[in-house]
Amino acid sequence: MIFAKDCLLLATYNQDNILSIKNNMDYNFGEIEKRWQKYWEENKTFKTPDDLTNPNKCYILDMFPYPSGAGLHVGHPEGYTATDIFSRYKRMKGFNVLHPMGWDAFGLPAEQYAIQTGTHPSIITNKNCDTFRRQIKELGLSYDWDREINTTDPKYFKWTQWIFLRLYNTWFDDKLQKGRPVSELPVPENITSLGDKEVRKYVDSKRLAYYDNAQVWWCPHCRIVCANEEVLTDGSHEKCGNRVEKKNLKQWMLRIPLYAERLLKGIDNLDWPEGIKDMQRNWIGRSTGAEVDFQIEGMEGKITVFTTRPDTLFGATYMVIAPEHNLCKRLTTFDNKAGVEEYLMAATLKSDLDRTDLAKDKTGVFTGSYAINPVNNKRIPVWVADYVLTAYGTGAIMAVPAHDTRDFEFAQKFDLPIVCIQDPDVAETEQRERILAGEECWTEDGKYINSSDKDTGIDINGLNKEAGIAQIISWLGNKGIGKSRINYKLRDWLFSRQRYWGEPFPVIHWEDGEVTLLDDNELPLMLPELEKYLPGESGESPLSNSTEWLLVTDSKGRKGRRETNTMPQWAGSCWYYLRFIDPLNDELIFDKEKEKYWMPVDLYIGGAEHAVLHLLYSRFWHKVLFDLGIVSTDEPYQRLFNQGMILAFAYETQAGAKVSVDLVEEREGKYFHTETGEQLRQIVAKMSKSLKNVVNPDDVTKKYGADSLRLYEMFMGPLDVTKPWDEKGVKGVFGFLGRAYRFLSEKDNLFDGPEDPEVLKGLHHLIKKAGSDIEHLRFNTAISAMMIFINLATKKGKVTLTTAETFVKVLSPFAPHMAEELWNLLGNVKTLAYEPWPAYNEEFLKEETFNYPVSFNGKMRFTIELPVSMSREEIIKIVLEDERTKKWLGGSAPSNIIVVPGRIINIVVKN
Template sequence: MNERRKPYPFDVIEPKWQALWDERRLFHALNPGDPDFDPARPKYYVLDMFPYPSGSGLHVGHPEGYTATDIIARYKRLRGFNVLHPMGWDAFGLPAEQYAIRTGQHPEITTRENIARFKTQLERIGFSYDWEREINTSDPAYFRWTQWIFLQIYQSWFNPATQKADPISTYTGHDPDSVRLAYVAEVPVNWCPELGTVLANEEVIDGKSEVGGFPVVKRPMRQWMLRITAFAERLIDELEPLDWPEGIKLLQRNWIGKSEGAEVRFAIAGHDGTIAVFTTRPDTLYGATYMVLAPEHPLVRRLTTNEQSQIVSDYCAQIAAKSDLERTDLAKEKTGVFTGACAINPVNNERIPIWIADYVLLGYGTGAIMAVPAHDERDLEFARKFDLPIVEVVQPPNDEPAIGFVGHGVAINSPLIDGLTTSEAKREITAWLAQRGLGWSATSYKLRDWLFSRQRYWGEPFPIVWENGRHRSLGETELPLIPPPLEDFKPTGTGEPPLARAQDWVRYSETATRELNTMPQWAGSCWYYLRFCDPGNAERFVSENAERYWMTGETAPLETSVSLELRNLFEIAKNFPHAPHRTVTLAAVTTSEAVELRRQTGLDFIGYHHCIDNYALRHILKEHGDDRRENAREQVSIGLRDILRIPEILRAPDRIEFGRVTGRGRQSLLYVKESGGAIYYVEEILQSAGRLMAKTLYKRRATGKRAITEASAAQTSETFRRVAKSIEASFPSVNQKHEGGVDLYVGGTEHAVLHLLYARFWHKVLFDLGHLTTNEPFQRLVNQGIILGEDGRKMSKRWGNVIDPLDVIADYGADAFRCYEMFMGPLEQMKPWSMTGVEGVSRFLARVWRLLMEENQAGEWILSSAVVESAPDKAQLKVMHATTKKVTEDIEALSFNTAIAQMMIFVNAFTTAQSRPLVALRTLLVLLNPFAPHLSSELWETLGHKFPILPDEITSQPWPEYQAEFLVEDEVEIALQVNGKVRDRIQVALTATSAELEALALVNPRVQEFIAGLTVRKVVVIPKKLVNVVAN
């Protein structure tokens, strides 16, 4: 292949264009306030999950997602967006540290080398990253702010009254350290002696370290924890409106693991204290015949009677020696011992024995359970093994046996609640307990607090010092806190982090020493998407303007906020097609403006009327000096620019009746309800800090053709809140997208839970503290599938099936590489690499080249003489517009494979043509540009030499529009079916009516043949498609 003549000179044009783009700073995104910043352009933030720069470089799997985002970025630029498309490095991490331990090479050096290699690879693929925004999490200028964010977390607490993070100064209790969002705890952790470090649960796989596969044991240690559990509820709730794959949302929900039930307090026979247990089935309380505590439960020692103490302590010792793996492995056979103590069941005052068993986990619920063997599999197994009593308290709905039935039924043998269904019984018994102070409804989460410290060198040091056994934070001016230079990065082996070796550094003052732990790798990746908005800022982690602009688009009229408003109105129009005009003023929009609106918002309009709020209208008229008057139908003509500004105007701070709409965390929804002959709908209910406020409430009579708008004023009164609540309760909401945050985030499923959950958590803390304007970081998430080797196995050194993008590019060029990555199949799917597949795509690009170019006598490529300025013929026009339509729609849907297929159809159709009309070729080149930017740029330029056009850059062209009229044919082929089977096809005029089609079908000889002797029962006519004759 290397010796082969190149099908087109990609080896020349690709470096040429890459250099040109770089020189012209073509992909540098401007922030508000920068010279030449254009506020009229909507923003689009498209982000890749940034890589850890490993020593082995990129293989062809990595750039899959990067190519998809690059196509989107280039496409959005052509559509007039201000695009933020950055790249950076998740540069702290264990591999570099382990390499340092082996070779003595400082991690900073290897990291720098690896980054250089990654960057070379990425640049050679021709990605349109804004390299001026490159960041590196191990750069002090970056991690200074990671440390600053940690301090923000350290200096706040979760305020139950406001349900959000508040500064610790608002805490009025006696011990602030006990409520901080970052706190120190002695916790049993996964200690890996080989790595000399503690690992997070998720870094332990099958009892072995994820990195290296070394054994892991439990060991209590003093650790920094982040109180993510306080945000569990919000992490579930605020997930809902995001445009993420359902599977990922489900994973997150399951990981958080919310379960609702009750906490019940059991008295202990012969003791003062009580034991609280958590149960999701308070209705089975009468069936609780024993209780089980986790072996580590603090009450175990106090409760255990003398006779049992030896057995109990033996059992506890035995459990402690086991790893988590062994505990779950041995789970097949239940184990446990009796403590000798008894608890009192609060509903019937019966004494029930208290056992300990390792099937109860200290970390979940209260670390204690009431065992209901009749209706819980584990309890039943345990009770049978140890011969404990079993009492049936739920009657299954069918004939199923009651013992072992875990579903919902009817309560029995439960005097207080007999005869009630499970859900009624739960409510009833919980109320009964609550009245007596014996219990209360409670919610439990699987989610654990985040173990945030690591005993490593290559990570962010904590900005914390210890003095007299207490921790305190460094001042912001002391940041960044840079790791001390070290010769030896090995674990100390005692559990003390390597930083302990830097004795001078550790000594902060006469009396204070520095924290020795470092932060986990997640820390830097938790907020990098924010830093990209303003990477060079030395004053703040991100400037307010940059953050607000890139996360919400505010400061400029932009697609997201406009379309939100319009989408509301669109929904209304759709739902009430016959509703006449409301008393709100209608603004007339010209046809071309409507087309523009549709282009920008992707919405269709019913007519060209756009509802405008009175407030906004007054505002606009004032600006225009009141020179436009309403006509008789209360319509006023205003321009597109004004319309696009409406969302901004509506959010103006002087609009008092608008409530706290300028605040943060709004959530727009549309609720509709029909009640008592009237239709109520509330446009945009705003949810902020747990409060609901309605922006506008409409009420209209449902009867009669003319619905009447009675009220349309914005209020935030208590009444309104109630109405909104009741509507919400009784009518499912139209699921409005929550606009804001990164517009498109693409990465692998391996980060489905942790990275995304941690980043969301940090984002919410920063949002609560007023540093951010959105409550969620990532609006739309897409996971790319992994690319397998040619042998169908995962790419790895072990199989020798790793493919380096640079090798592919050397043979086929970057454009072919990019196109093949996208042509392989759907982005989300797992699929194997194929070199012959690359060749096929490369042939397609060569055909594009030869569509415009031919070789002269001297063997030089010159513009083909077949390229002419004439108008395309009808068939060509159809292909051109069909391609424009399909490519546009497919890019929006991230179906890049079918977009490329359509462009192949285009090329196949034009290759054979005698003359190749300029307009068609130009259209193709613009459509192709996001996919094959080098080739299309070169051909565009060559075309411009003979046929000049302004602006002359392909990157300044408008995205082509298709016109539907060119897609329809005069005649259309109709399939004739008999009993659902195609028997013939006929050409008919597009205008043929259903009756005509039916008649044509029935007289068709082939149809006749098949219905001979049968009775025609029915004829189904689908216009423009088929006729199905049903006969028997």
């Protein structure tokens, strides 16, 4: 009956289609996919609508990739397919959809390649982008390619530099909890009176971006500085595996801790996985406590400590300062000088590995000096130990060995006094006595003891923890030697790298010491062409080799030198979601109206490895831009979802040695080493070059088509879990697509007229389930529902044309090429990308009867079909009369009968 439409189709569509109709029994995915990819590209089907009046907008974003030389692996399409399904679904739901893709293309591999070959990094970068683009297009992903961005494009990084200027020119108003332009910064009079230089110094100390000496990890092998997070716990460089060392270098830093409170509070209202929110909270690491000043015996000055437990001051029997503490030298007495110096020397040479290894065995050395415990005026020794970190708190602690395990270990080792000040009344008698005697550490709460002093007039004995803390803080405050304080783990962000292939800082250092930034209209500051990309010996970036670019002279003849550091890779990815809104705008970073319309990002999908850093940095920049009135939302990413990693099968010997996949053969479901013949275990491991178990999407697409790849990636399991790749699984979904295609492309299977009620019910069940599953990103069960429907339709043998069309619409977000092809074969001439998502009718889903499971004491014994409307009483009556019930009762009377309408019948029998 669809012959008439076929004729129309033949007349309106291209020659290829005639072929496909003749041979429509076969699912020729190669031809189909090529045709529709071409159609979408030529018709700009997925161009983002310009109309900003549609109140339903949806900004759907992938974490854009670093275009590595290896090309795509099957992990990439997982997230991309998920956002694509969501985007296609939202378009059909009538939303304006913004769904862009781009490249996070600055990075070390291209630079290393440049060092080796002398080719400009942009050449290899662009080549890699081309590969990625081709591969991504072959997956039929519905990106608006007119919005493609590349972080290495001067038209893009001009605005990255522009944002840096804004960060530099912003200070954080603590009272308003808001970033403001430095032009609005009030400068105290005692500073203005000291002259311009001091004012400049003051302003610089408030800027969000500052230039200062920083102790950084230096990788002698890569000749670059590594961020803390790039240094692994064993003291090696994440990128190259070589040992790193400490070095002092002038660096750009960003004062992200000023935004700690805002970043922390903002997390609460985000629709993000709870685990990721927790990780961000822990990273920010807010803790409340107090700062307490300790006088030093026989010396001017004081040691300030940060403690979360000021209430335990009476138990503080010694102090520890970090090796890097600035009072360290002064506190060391003549007798102890040799020992301390030796210890300090050892500490600076220590890598993280040493520190971690030695963690089990605490080290430290006595300075010879004593401090005075303010609550009881007792002399307590001051020690130096590397278990105290200079970067956290004040770099000094008061040690309360009775109630802190680290302090306890240290005190035991060095035989320092342990005074219990909290009675562990909940502990067992024997344990309690040990604790009271200072033989065991107690970190739980308890009633204070030994916590009063007549001379200082303080007494917290008998109080609980909360009251004790409050009283001590108020006592410290009155004395002017302490106050409550909130401390964060979050540290200043080291924001420069000694590399070529990054955004240049728009900064000039003048010979007189002044630092100036370029004006907006001087941007972008381009990277110079170089002959050699090797970094300078001293740790300077390769940019220092380019004298022509490097040296500048101003109109008055003053000489200056450009900043040779470049920005880290985070810079470009911190704000790219904003540029996608208006990527071709040369006048503005983006149009304000467009930003207001599209922001925030409604769905952001990417790997969990970016859970903390990328998302935290990005949120920080966004909040600054919000404070400056540049963006309209306080948070950038409203809903976040992390896809799980895709692993692959790998093989290992009985001894546990990994065997490369090309040395493995399968025989009767078992695996053997092709050379040694040893039987191997199949395990699941990360894809890696060394195991040769990396799966390339190109190979999958060639064999089964992009629709199958997409479907399998989604069918493997829930989006957020780690799951192993298994090619056999691709075969499964390929089979499903083939069955669906053959069934729906065969005219004899389609008819006009009323639909079979069972098919109708199945169809509407599918529409409902697929819609809700897509909203909740549960694609695996949506696909399963489509399979169930096709199984039903094939069994029935025939469906109406309307049913076929409806099914194709539901299928289309998942397998868009095949859906377009079928849509076309069913007689439609336009793309189905904007066809309305079908509505389901609850009426068709209604059941007349329900097959009740009847259980006895919770064990299901048989089922009985009863009308849904039947009352509880009637149900009980019928069930009790049933022969099978009598059999299972075995003569005894039921003590209780539970009927949950539409669910279950449970008969309780007491023996």
